[in-house]
Amino acid sequence: MTTKRITNKSIIMIAAVLLVALLVFAFTTMNCSESESLLIIEEQGSFAVGGTVITEPGTFDPILQGAYNSSGPNSTGQTLHGDHAYVFYQIPENTRELPLVFWHGYGQSTKTWESTPDGREGFQNIFLRRGFSVYLLDQPRRGEAGKSTVNISVPVAPDEQMWFGIFRLGVWPDYYDNVAFPRDEESLNQFFRQAVPSPNSFDVEVNTNAVSALFDKIGPGILVTHSASGPQGWATAIKNPNVKAIVSYEPGIGYPYPESDAPDTALNIVSDEDFEKLTQIPIVIYFGDNIPDEPSTNPGQEQWRVFMERARQWAEVVNSHGGDVTVVHLPEIGIIGNTHFPFSDTNNLEVADELSKFLHEKKLD
Secondary structure, eight states: OHHHHHHHHHHHHHHHHHHHHHHHHHHHHHTOOGGGSOOOEEEEEEEEEEEEEEEOSSOOOTTTTTOEETTEEOOTTOEEEEEEEEEEEEEETTOOSSOEEEEOOTTOOGGGGSSOTTSOOOHHHHHHHTTOOEEEEEOTTBTTBOOOSSOOOOOOOOOHHHHHHHTTSEETTEEOTTOOSOOSHHHHHHHHHTOOOOOSOOOHHHHHHHHHHHHHHHOSEEEEEETTHHHHHHHHHHHOTTEEEEEEESOOSOOEEEGGGOOTTOSEEEOHHHHHHHTTSEEEEEEOSOOOSSOOSOHHHHHHHHHHHHHHHHHHHHHHTTOEEEEEEGGGGTOOOOOSOGGGSTTHHHHHHHHHHHHHHTTOO
Protein backbone atom coordinates (compact mmCIF):
# COMPACT_ATOMS: atom_id res chain seq x y z
CA MET A 1 0.00 0.00 0.00
CA THR A 2 2.86 2.39 0.83
CA THR A 3 4.54 1.67 -2.51
CA LYS A 4 1.34 2.53 -4.37
CA ARG A 5 1.01 5.93 -2.62
CA ILE A 6 4.64 6.85 -3.53
CA THR A 7 4.08 5.89 -7.15
CA ASN A 8 0.91 7.97 -7.43
CA LYS A 9 2.61 10.97 -5.85
CA SER A 10 5.51 10.70 -8.31
CA ILE A 11 3.12 10.52 -11.24
CA ILE A 12 1.24 13.58 -10.01
CA MET A 13 4.49 15.56 -9.62
CA ILE A 14 5.69 14.61 -13.11
CA ALA A 15 2.34 15.51 -14.61
CA ALA A 16 2.40 18.89 -12.86
CA VAL A 17 5.88 19.68 -14.15
CA LEU A 18 4.87 18.71 -17.70
CA LEU A 19 1.73 20.83 -17.47
CA VAL A 20 3.72 23.89 -16.37
CA ALA A 21 6.23 23.35 -19.18
CA LEU A 22 3.45 23.07 -21.75
CA LEU A 23 1.77 26.22 -20.46
CA VAL A 24 5.05 28.16 -20.59
CA PHE A 25 5.70 26.93 -24.13
CA ALA A 26 2.20 27.83 -25.26
CA PHE A 27 2.36 31.27 -23.67
CA THR A 28 5.77 31.96 -25.21
CA THR A 29 4.64 30.85 -28.65
CA MET A 30 1.45 32.92 -28.58
CA ASN A 31 3.31 36.05 -27.53
CA CYS A 32 6.29 35.67 -29.83
CA SER A 33 6.51 38.24 -32.63
CA GLU A 34 8.52 37.76 -35.81
CA SER A 35 11.53 39.54 -34.30
CA GLU A 36 11.41 37.37 -31.15
CA SER A 37 11.00 34.01 -32.82
CA LEU A 38 13.85 31.51 -32.89
CA LEU A 39 16.29 32.16 -35.73
CA ILE A 40 18.45 29.21 -36.76
CA ILE A 41 21.63 30.05 -38.66
CA GLU A 42 23.07 27.07 -40.47
CA GLU A 43 26.29 28.80 -41.55
CA GLN A 44 27.95 32.17 -41.17
CA GLY A 45 31.33 33.72 -41.79
CA SER A 46 33.22 36.52 -43.47
CA PHE A 47 35.74 36.89 -46.24
CA ALA A 48 37.48 39.35 -48.55
CA VAL A 49 36.68 39.20 -52.24
CA GLY A 50 38.09 40.87 -55.34
CA GLY A 51 40.86 43.41 -55.03
CA THR A 52 44.35 43.43 -56.40
CA VAL A 53 47.98 42.86 -55.40
CA ILE A 54 50.82 45.30 -55.95
CA THR A 55 54.36 43.88 -56.02
CA GLU A 56 57.38 46.14 -55.61
CA PRO A 57 60.29 45.23 -57.92
CA GLY A 58 63.37 43.63 -56.46
CA THR A 59 64.07 40.87 -53.97
CA PHE A 60 62.78 40.99 -50.42
CA ASP A 61 65.54 40.87 -47.81
CA PRO A 62 64.27 39.08 -44.66
CA ILE A 63 67.09 40.60 -42.62
CA LEU A 64 66.36 44.20 -43.53
CA GLN A 65 62.63 43.41 -43.72
CA GLY A 66 60.81 46.72 -43.90
CA ALA A 67 63.56 48.82 -42.42
CA TYR A 68 63.03 52.54 -42.86
CA ASN A 69 65.40 54.74 -44.81
CA SER A 70 65.33 58.44 -45.63
CA SER A 71 62.45 58.00 -48.11
CA GLY A 72 60.31 55.76 -45.90
CA PRO A 73 59.93 51.99 -45.41
CA ASN A 74 61.97 49.66 -47.59
CA SER A 75 59.32 47.92 -49.69
CA THR A 76 61.67 46.20 -52.14
CA GLY A 77 60.26 42.85 -53.24
CA GLN A 78 57.20 43.17 -51.01
CA THR A 79 53.49 42.91 -51.82
CA LEU A 80 50.38 44.87 -50.93
CA HIS A 81 46.90 43.29 -51.03
CA GLY A 82 44.09 45.84 -51.22
CA ASP A 83 40.98 47.22 -52.93
CA HIS A 84 38.90 44.17 -52.01
CA ALA A 85 35.39 44.14 -50.55
CA TYR A 86 34.67 42.74 -47.10
CA VAL A 87 31.67 40.43 -46.82
CA PHE A 88 29.85 39.05 -43.78
CA TYR A 89 27.28 36.37 -44.57
CA GLN A 90 24.67 34.26 -42.83
CA ILE A 91 22.74 31.33 -44.23
CA PRO A 92 19.58 30.32 -42.37
CA GLU A 93 18.14 26.85 -42.10
CA ASN A 94 16.13 25.85 -45.21
CA THR A 95 17.36 28.89 -47.11
CA ARG A 96 15.69 30.15 -50.26
CA GLU A 97 17.39 29.70 -53.61
CA LEU A 98 18.58 33.28 -54.18
CA PRO A 99 20.51 35.22 -51.51
CA LEU A 100 20.22 38.94 -50.88
CA VAL A 101 23.42 40.98 -51.25
CA PHE A 102 23.23 44.29 -49.35
CA TRP A 103 25.42 47.23 -50.42
CA HIS A 104 25.62 50.39 -48.30
CA GLY A 105 25.53 54.04 -49.39
CA TYR A 106 27.84 57.03 -49.01
CA GLY A 107 29.50 57.33 -45.61
CA GLN A 108 27.99 54.03 -44.48
CA SER A 109 29.01 50.41 -44.02
CA THR A 110 27.44 47.02 -43.30
CA LYS A 111 25.95 48.66 -40.19
CA THR A 112 23.31 50.16 -42.49
CA TRP A 113 21.56 46.79 -42.68
CA GLU A 114 22.07 45.58 -39.11
CA SER A 115 20.11 46.84 -36.09
CA THR A 116 18.34 50.19 -36.34
CA PRO A 117 19.34 53.39 -34.49
CA ASP A 118 16.74 52.60 -31.81
CA GLY A 119 17.87 48.98 -31.46
CA ARG A 120 15.29 47.07 -33.52
CA GLU A 121 16.15 44.44 -36.09
CA GLY A 122 17.26 45.72 -39.48
CA PHE A 123 16.95 44.07 -42.88
CA GLN A 124 19.73 41.64 -42.05
CA ASN A 125 17.65 39.75 -39.48
CA ILE A 126 14.25 40.53 -41.00
CA PHE A 127 15.15 38.71 -44.21
CA LEU A 128 17.06 35.96 -42.46
CA ARG A 129 13.82 35.24 -40.63
CA ARG A 130 12.05 35.17 -43.99
CA GLY A 131 14.38 32.47 -45.21
CA PHE A 132 16.92 34.40 -47.27
CA SER A 133 20.67 34.06 -47.02
CA VAL A 134 22.16 37.53 -46.55
CA TYR A 135 25.52 38.94 -47.59
CA LEU A 136 26.48 42.34 -46.14
CA LEU A 137 29.40 44.06 -47.81
CA ASP A 138 31.78 46.93 -47.19
CA GLN A 139 32.93 48.28 -50.52
CA PRO A 140 36.68 48.70 -51.14
CA ARG A 141 38.47 51.36 -49.09
CA ARG A 142 35.57 51.53 -46.64
CA GLY A 143 34.94 50.08 -43.19
CA GLU A 144 36.32 46.55 -42.80
CA ALA A 145 37.70 46.74 -46.35
CA GLY A 146 39.82 49.80 -45.67
CA LYS A 147 43.10 48.57 -47.15
CA SER A 148 43.80 50.57 -50.31
CA THR A 149 46.45 50.27 -53.00
CA VAL A 150 46.59 54.05 -53.43
CA ASN A 151 47.26 56.82 -50.97
CA ILE A 152 44.03 58.09 -49.50
CA SER A 153 42.96 60.94 -47.31
CA VAL A 154 39.79 61.27 -45.29
CA PRO A 155 38.20 64.73 -45.07
CA VAL A 156 37.17 65.59 -41.52
CA ALA A 157 34.62 68.33 -40.88
CA PRO A 158 31.56 68.85 -38.67
CA ASP A 159 28.68 68.27 -41.08
CA GLU A 160 26.02 66.22 -39.28
CA GLN A 161 23.32 68.89 -39.35
CA MET A 162 23.67 69.01 -43.14
CA TRP A 163 23.16 65.24 -43.37
CA PHE A 164 20.18 65.53 -41.02
CA GLY A 165 18.56 67.56 -43.79
CA ILE A 166 19.84 65.60 -46.81
CA PHE A 167 18.76 62.33 -45.22
CA ARG A 168 15.32 63.97 -44.69
CA LEU A 169 14.94 63.54 -40.96
CA GLY A 170 13.79 67.15 -40.97
CA VAL A 171 15.07 70.71 -41.07
CA TRP A 172 17.55 71.05 -38.25
CA PRO A 173 16.81 71.05 -35.36
CA ASP A 174 13.22 70.04 -36.07
CA TYR A 175 12.02 66.67 -37.33
CA TYR A 176 9.38 66.49 -40.04
CA ASP A 177 5.96 66.11 -38.42
CA ASN A 178 5.35 62.67 -39.91
CA VAL A 179 8.90 61.35 -39.97
CA ALA A 180 9.29 57.63 -39.23
CA PHE A 181 12.47 58.17 -37.24
CA PRO A 182 12.69 57.80 -33.45
CA ARG A 183 12.89 61.23 -31.83
CA ASP A 184 14.88 60.36 -28.72
CA GLU A 185 18.38 61.75 -28.30
CA GLU A 186 20.12 58.37 -28.10
CA SER A 187 18.69 57.16 -31.42
CA LEU A 188 20.01 60.26 -33.18
CA ASN A 189 23.35 59.74 -31.45
CA GLN A 190 23.48 56.15 -32.72
CA PHE A 191 22.48 57.28 -36.21
CA PHE A 192 25.30 59.82 -36.42
CA ARG A 193 27.80 57.31 -35.04
CA GLN A 194 27.01 54.61 -37.61
CA ALA A 195 28.64 56.78 -40.30
CA VAL A 196 32.16 55.82 -41.33
CA PRO A 197 34.97 57.79 -43.04
CA SER A 198 34.60 58.25 -46.78
CA PRO A 199 38.06 58.52 -48.37
CA ASN A 200 38.56 60.77 -51.36
CA SER A 201 39.76 57.83 -53.49
CA PHE A 202 36.24 56.72 -54.50
CA ASP A 203 36.66 54.52 -57.57
CA VAL A 204 33.57 53.06 -59.27
CA GLU A 205 35.62 50.56 -61.28
CA VAL A 206 37.40 49.25 -58.18
CA ASN A 207 34.11 48.96 -56.30
CA THR A 208 32.12 47.26 -59.05
CA ASN A 209 34.94 44.86 -59.84
CA ALA A 210 34.97 43.72 -56.21
CA VAL A 211 31.20 43.28 -56.01
CA SER A 212 31.16 41.47 -59.35
CA ALA A 213 33.79 39.13 -57.91
CA LEU A 214 31.42 38.48 -55.01
CA PHE A 215 28.72 37.34 -57.43
CA ASP A 216 31.29 35.17 -59.19
CA LYS A 217 31.94 33.52 -55.84
CA ILE A 218 28.39 33.02 -54.57
CA GLY A 219 26.57 32.61 -57.89
CA PRO A 220 23.11 34.02 -58.71
CA GLY A 221 21.64 36.49 -56.25
CA ILE A 222 19.62 39.66 -55.73
CA LEU A 223 21.51 42.93 -55.30
CA VAL A 224 20.09 45.45 -52.82
CA THR A 225 21.63 48.92 -53.05
CA HIS A 226 21.24 52.19 -51.21
CA SER A 227 21.97 55.75 -52.30
CA ALA A 228 25.53 56.00 -53.69
CA SER A 229 25.71 52.27 -54.37
CA GLY A 230 22.66 52.59 -56.63
CA PRO A 231 24.54 53.78 -59.74
CA GLN A 232 27.27 51.24 -59.01
CA GLY A 233 24.62 48.53 -58.86
CA TRP A 234 23.59 49.14 -62.47
CA ALA A 235 27.25 48.86 -63.52
CA THR A 236 27.69 45.63 -61.54
CA ALA A 237 24.65 44.05 -63.18
CA ILE A 238 26.07 44.94 -66.60
CA LYS A 239 29.33 43.23 -65.64
CA ASN A 240 27.89 40.12 -64.06
CA PRO A 241 24.92 37.99 -65.21
CA ASN A 242 24.66 36.46 -61.74
CA VAL A 243 22.84 39.62 -60.63
CA LYS A 244 19.29 38.36 -61.15
CA ALA A 245 17.43 41.41 -59.85
CA ILE A 246 18.15 44.82 -58.33
CA VAL A 247 16.38 46.47 -55.42
CA SER A 248 17.52 50.07 -55.03
CA TYR A 249 16.64 52.40 -52.15
CA GLU A 250 16.87 56.06 -53.19
CA PRO A 251 19.73 55.72 -55.69
CA GLY A 252 21.66 58.75 -56.80
CA ILE A 253 21.82 59.91 -60.40
CA GLY A 254 23.98 58.25 -63.03
CA TYR A 255 21.37 56.04 -64.66
CA PRO A 256 22.85 54.24 -67.69
CA TYR A 257 21.23 55.08 -71.03
CA PRO A 258 21.84 53.37 -74.38
CA GLU A 259 23.81 55.20 -77.04
CA SER A 260 20.86 54.98 -79.39
CA ASP A 261 18.30 56.44 -76.98
CA ALA A 262 20.02 58.76 -74.52
CA PRO A 263 18.37 62.05 -73.47
CA ASP A 264 20.34 65.29 -73.33
CA THR A 265 20.36 65.06 -69.53
CA ALA A 266 22.06 61.64 -69.49
CA LEU A 267 25.25 61.55 -67.40
CA ASN A 268 26.04 57.90 -68.10
CA ILE A 269 25.85 56.52 -71.63
CA VAL A 270 26.61 52.86 -72.30
CA SER A 271 26.54 50.68 -75.37
CA ASP A 272 23.19 49.36 -76.53
CA GLU A 273 24.48 45.84 -75.80
CA ASP A 274 25.28 46.69 -72.18
CA PHE A 275 22.02 48.55 -71.69
CA GLU A 276 20.14 45.52 -73.00
CA LYS A 277 21.44 43.50 -70.02
CA LEU A 278 19.48 45.75 -67.65
CA THR A 279 16.27 45.04 -69.54
CA GLN A 280 16.63 41.32 -68.75
CA ILE A 281 16.21 41.55 -64.96
CA PRO A 282 13.45 42.92 -62.71
CA ILE A 283 14.35 46.19 -60.97
CA VAL A 284 12.49 48.10 -58.27
CA ILE A 285 13.42 51.56 -56.98
CA TYR A 286 12.00 52.91 -53.72
CA PHE A 287 11.79 56.51 -52.52
CA GLY A 288 10.64 57.68 -49.10
CA ASP A 289 8.56 60.59 -47.87
CA ASN A 290 8.88 64.37 -47.65
CA ILE A 291 9.97 64.70 -51.28
CA PRO A 292 8.08 67.62 -52.89
CA ASP A 293 6.25 67.50 -56.21
CA GLU A 294 7.43 71.00 -57.14
CA PRO A 295 10.89 72.63 -56.96
CA SER A 296 11.88 73.51 -53.40
CA THR A 297 14.33 75.93 -51.82
CA ASN A 298 15.15 73.23 -49.27
CA PRO A 299 18.23 71.48 -50.72
CA GLY A 300 17.61 68.37 -48.63
CA GLN A 301 14.26 67.93 -50.37
CA GLU A 302 15.04 69.34 -53.82
CA GLN A 303 17.89 66.90 -54.39
CA TRP A 304 15.55 63.94 -53.95
CA ARG A 305 12.78 65.49 -56.03
CA VAL A 306 15.21 65.64 -58.95
CA PHE A 307 16.57 62.15 -58.26
CA MET A 308 13.10 60.60 -58.15
CA GLU A 309 12.13 62.42 -61.36
CA ARG A 310 15.26 61.06 -63.07
CA ALA A 311 14.44 57.55 -61.80
CA ARG A 312 11.00 57.71 -63.40
CA GLN A 313 12.44 58.99 -66.67
CA TRP A 314 14.97 56.16 -66.73
CA ALA A 315 12.31 53.57 -65.93
CA GLU A 316 10.30 54.74 -68.94
CA VAL A 317 13.28 54.30 -71.24
CA VAL A 318 14.21 50.85 -69.88
CA ASN A 319 10.61 49.67 -70.06
CA SER A 320 10.25 51.00 -73.60
CA HIS A 321 13.10 48.65 -74.50
CA GLY A 322 11.30 45.68 -72.99
CA GLY A 323 12.64 46.03 -69.46
CA ASP A 324 10.94 45.67 -66.08
CA VAL A 325 11.59 48.68 -63.85
CA THR A 326 9.15 49.87 -61.17
CA VAL A 327 9.56 53.12 -59.22
CA VAL A 328 7.70 53.14 -55.91
CA HIS A 329 7.09 56.35 -53.96
CA LEU A 330 6.26 54.87 -50.56
CA PRO A 331 3.76 57.53 -49.36
CA GLU A 332 1.76 56.99 -52.55
CA ILE A 333 1.09 53.41 -51.41
CA GLY A 334 0.31 54.42 -47.83
CA ILE A 335 3.73 53.95 -46.18
CA ILE A 336 4.30 57.30 -44.51
CA GLY A 337 7.21 59.30 -43.14
CA ASN A 338 10.23 57.45 -44.47
CA THR A 339 13.67 59.04 -44.51
CA HIS A 340 16.57 58.30 -46.83
CA PHE A 341 16.98 55.10 -44.75
CA PRO A 342 13.55 53.44 -45.08
CA PHE A 343 14.95 50.00 -44.19
CA SER A 344 15.83 51.22 -40.69
CA ASP A 345 12.95 53.62 -40.01
CA THR A 346 10.35 52.84 -37.36
CA ASN A 347 8.11 51.27 -40.02
CA ASN A 348 10.84 49.13 -41.59
CA LEU A 349 8.70 46.00 -41.32
CA GLU A 350 6.17 47.61 -43.68
CA VAL A 351 9.01 48.53 -46.02
CA ALA A 352 10.31 44.96 -45.82
CA ASP A 353 6.84 43.64 -46.64
CA GLU A 354 6.89 45.64 -49.88
CA LEU A 355 10.22 44.10 -50.80
CA SER A 356 8.89 40.63 -49.99
CA LYS A 357 5.89 41.34 -52.21
CA PHE A 358 8.18 42.36 -55.08
CA LEU A 359 10.33 39.26 -54.69
CA HIS A 360 7.24 37.04 -54.67
CA GLU A 361 5.64 38.71 -57.69
CA LYS A 362 8.87 38.31 -59.68
CA LYS A 363 9.27 34.67 -58.55
CA LEU A 364 12.54 35.49 -56.81
CA ASP A 365 11.64 33.95 -53.46
